[in-house]
Amino acid sequence: MLTYHTAIIGAGASGLFCAGSFNAPKIILDHNKLPGVKVGVSGGGKCNFTNRFISATDYVSLRKHFCKNALAAFKPTDFIELLDENKIPYEERAKGQLFAKDAQEIVRFLVKRAQQANTDFSLATEVLDIKKMEHGFLVRTSGGTLQAEHVVLATGGLSYPSLGASSFGLQLAKKFGLHITEQRPALCGLTFPKEMRKTYKILAGNSVLAAVQTGKHLFTDQLLFTHEGISGPAVLSTSLYWQEGNPVQINFLPNIDVEKILVQHKQTNKKVSSVINLPGHMAQNLLGPLDQPLANMTKSNFQAVIKHLSAFEFIPAGTAGYTKAEVTAGGIDTQAINPTTFETKKIPGLYIIGEILDVTGRLGGFNLHWAWANGYCAAKDLSKKF
Numbered sequence: 001m002l003t004y005h006t007a008i009i010g011a012g013a014s015g016l017f018c019a020g021s022f023n024a025p026k027i028i029l030d031h032n033k034l035p036g037v038k039v040g041v042s043g044g045g046k047c048n049f050t051n052r053f054i055s056a057t058d059y060v061s062l063r064k065h066f067c068k069n070a071l072a073a074f075k076p077t078d079f080i081e082l083l084d085e086n087k088i089p090y091e092e093r094a095k096g097q098l099f100a101k102d103a104q105e106i107v108r109f110l111v112k113r114a115q116q117a118n119t120d121f122s123l124a125t126e127v128l129d130i131k132k133m134e135h136g137f138l139v140r141t142s143g144g145t146l147q148a149e150h151v152v153l154a155t156g157g158l159s160y161p162s163l164g165a166s167s168f169g170l171q172l173a174k175k176f177g178l179h180i181t182e183q184r185p186a187l188c189g190l191t192f193p194k195e196m197r198k199t200y201k202i203l204a205g206n207s208v209l210a211a212v213q214t215g216k217h218l219f220t221d222q223l224l225f226t227h228e229g230i231s232g233p234a235v236l237s238t239s240l241y242w243q244e245g246n247p248v249q250i251n252f253l254p255n256i257d258v259e260k261i262l263v264q265h266k267q268t269n270k271k272v273s274s275v276i277n278l279p280g281h282m283a284q285n286l287l288g289p290l291d292q293p294l295a296n297m298t299k300s301n302f303q304a305v306i307k308h309l310s311a312f313e314f315i316p317a318g319t320a321g322y323t324k325a326e327v328t329a330g331g332i333d334t335q336a337i338n339p340t341t342f343e344t345k346k347i348p349g350l351y352i353i354g355e356i357l358d359v360t361g362r363l364g365g366f367n368l369h370w371a372w373a374n375g376y377c378a379a380k381d382l383s384k385k386f
């Protein structure tokens with residue numbers, strides 16, 4: 001039977017980075033035919049691989065402090081240095097977000113680095129079960145069984161099953177007695193209730209700068225109307241904090257005093273939609289029957305328009321779901337994991353890294369950075385055991 005120092009389950013962001021970060025005979029397995037499939041499509045094909053400004057507050061987890069060690073051990077500059085050394089071009093966009101020119105270049109870099117660090121690849125191989133033995137683990141796969149002294153579980157979240165996401169890692173964690181926190185799709189669109197869907201369907205495809213808020217969390221960025229509801233960066237960010245049943249408020253004219261504009265045109269026959277600064281027919285469609293000539297409007301009409309444009313509130317029916325969510329919030333409770341090494345406390349030799357853990361980053365490169373940082377920490381510990 002093939003025997004390895006380490007078997008890494010999942011050739012995604014965290015698994016590949018882990019494989020390339022220590023030199024020991026290891027195998028990385030994935031049921032996809034190609035490695036790094038999600039990385040390859042990330043950031044709209046440009047891979048938002050990290051963010052210059054990362055702190056623990058950029059992550060949502062039941063245990064707020066867990067991510068601190070890994071973020072201190074592996075910084076954005078560490079990944080940037082690797083790209084510089086390998087002459088991989090990248091660019092900085094707003095809010096410290098760093099993007100590659102081509103996500104495939106990042107995938108090629110990760111694969112090459114792993115190969116150079118003594119890694120065998122077993123692709124199109126589904127991992128079916130893992131058993132703890134007296135010494136090491138038995139890994140049962142669709143291609144046979146192998147033995148490894150250590151296992152790194154890096155099977156990611158539930159989002160985008162079309163890119164290889166599976167619940168295998170979570171089932172395995174349950175089998176090993178680990179606690180799983182509640183999971184939900186995040187960094188995704190929010191859907192309108194049925195009636196609103198009909199009313200605002202006409203706006204699908206329109207996008208506007210808006211301030212979107214749920215609870216204390218407010219994001220000012222682009223908002224896109226879809227056939228089901230709203231999406232775009234401001235909404236994706238909001239979805240990470242939105243809890244089912246809670247309202248979402250939208251200001252379609254952030255930084256603009258709507259009341260002042262309406263008062264300025266109060267004596268005219270102009271309609272509201274013609275005096276406010278919203279693109280194309282958006283104002284008319286958004287206002288519907290509220291779009292009247294200003295001179296005819298009563299005080300309560302006025303207040304209704306202001307509320308509609310700057311404090312539009314609704315309770316989303318739900319999220320766009322796992323097929324469209326960039327990440328899965330929730331996962332394996334980090335209480336079971338050593339925050340420095342990512343080894344499980346109860347099952348020596350079993351490491352768990354990446355999105356499968358109950359740590360979810362905001363939109364902007366934070367999730368891939370989490371994957372790199374975890375892979376690095378686990379690798380550092382595994383290299384000491386070789």
Ligand SMILES: Cc1cc2nc3c(=O)[nH]c(=O)nc-3n(C[C@H](O)[C@H](O)[C@H](O)COP(=O)(O)OP(=O)(O)OC[C@H]3O[C@@H](n4cnc5c(N)ncnc54)[C@H](O)[C@@H]3O)c2cc1C
Pocket residue numbers: 009010011012013014015029030031032036037038039041042043044047048049050125126127128154155156157159160163164165166167168169325326327353354355356364365366367368369371
């Ligand atoms: C469309 C999209 C765009 C994104 N863009 C960005 C971005 O620009 N910046 C950012 O920071 N984050 C982005 N993310 C999130 C980021 O890609 C993930 O958080 C990150 O890839 C998680 O890394 P991971 O290693 O934990 O999991 P993954 O990268 O998902 O890797 C897990 C791997 O495990 C494999 N696997 C699962 N089950 C099995 C099994 N039983 N047997 C064998 N293999 C298995 C899967 O095939 C997969 O290859 C994006 C996500 C999506 C879906």
